[in-house]
Amino acid sequence: MKENFDFLMPSVNFFGPGVIEKIGDRAKMLNMKKVLIVTDSFLEKVENGPVHQTLDSLNKAGVDYVVFNGVEPNPKVRNIEAAKKLYLDNNCDSIITVGGGSAHDCGKGTGIILSNGDDITSLAGIETLENPLPPLMAVNTTAGTASELTRHCVITNEETHLKFVVVSWRNVPLVSFNDPKLMLDVPKGLTAATGMDTFVQAIEPYVSENRNDITDGQCLQAIRLVEESLREAVANGHNLEARTKMVEAEMLGGMAFNNADLGYVHAMAHQLGGQYDAPHGVCCAILLPIVERFNIIACPDRFADLAVAMGENIDGLSTREAAEVAIDAMQQMNDDVGIPRSIKEIGANPKDFELMAENALKDGNAFSNPRKSSKEEIVQLFQEAYDAM
Incomplete structure (x- = not known):
């Protein structure tokens, strides 16, 4: 696991039809070498959907990746723990979330436990994070939570059924992508x-x-x-x-x-x-x-x-x-x-x-x-x- 996460950049928010094509180039600019893609199994299966378009852009830019497709609605502690394991097992150095609020919160939660300790429940509250997350980008597929550009990370403790929030400026993705074309087929x-x-x-x-x-x-x-x-x-x-x-x-x-x-x-x-x-x-x-x-x-x-x-x-x-x-x-x-x-x-x-x-x-x-x-x-x-x- 790389520990050199302590750099900050202003958040950049790309918006408009076709902006998903910029993902690979931006990943290269951020020096992402091995990305953990955080998404759900449904989106991963959609032919030429948001996940495939993200991977195509990374392939064109020569950026390596591994896909975690275990995001659940109202993402659980078990989801971020599984994503963290895949991140470490594959020597990843960065995260890209693809989906709606659940994917973005899961990716943020994964980054939090990578750099701020295993027990995310102890970090619930406002500005509790001492260390930066790994470099994080967010590809958004619903006009909903705005988690792709906010400092909020919402996770569910599946044992207590308690949904809690970790609010920190460190959670804000470095880059977000909002392409309305990705949303045309949302039910x-x-x-x-x-x-x-x-x-x-x-x-x-x-x-x-x-x-x-x-x-x-x-x-x-x-x-x-x-x-x-x-x-x-x-x-x-x-x-x-x-x-x-x-x-x-x-x-x-x-x-x-x-x-x-x-x-x-x-x-x-x-x-x-x-x-x-x-x-x-x-x-x-x-x-x-x-x-x-x-x-x-x-x-x-x-x-x-x-x-x-x-x-x-x-x-x-x-x-x-x-x-x-x-x-x-x-x-x-x-x-x-x-x-x-x-x-x-x-x-x-x-x-x-x-x-x-x-x-x-x-x-x-x-x-x-x-x-x-x-x-x-x-x-x-x-x-x-x-x-x-």
């Missing part, structure tokens, strides 16, 4: 789930305690882009313009929450994902209108702004009435793209709510939520999401 259910994650990741930073003028602009533009394009991307996945706008929205949202952080929607969604292995974007989407209605009293003017960004007419309404319009618009987006209304539909069980509420308040995303709550209030929010019709 509509996955398009909806990942697209709603993008939507949530633009809304939560806008009402976060850590917001600023720069992140505000990023959030509002991301929300406008989602409003313009998510329904179309779900209805017609081969609409390249809609896919491109969703990538733009995802990247803007990622940049925003990289700096302004998130809130209770993500803190609670992580508990649902860890406990029931449920899709992250679906968990976030179901919780969004329920949690944000709870948050209104902390910053009603902000929610009125969101209503305008979502294209709603608030003329003649009070600030509180306009804020309620924003919540209704969030639910309408869920309904339009086929998100279920209740967490009952993803296997939630009320007997788990107390423990999940306790863990949600410990989640790194909870601290920037605009309204502070008790465990009992979080339990009630889970119950509302369960009883929703």
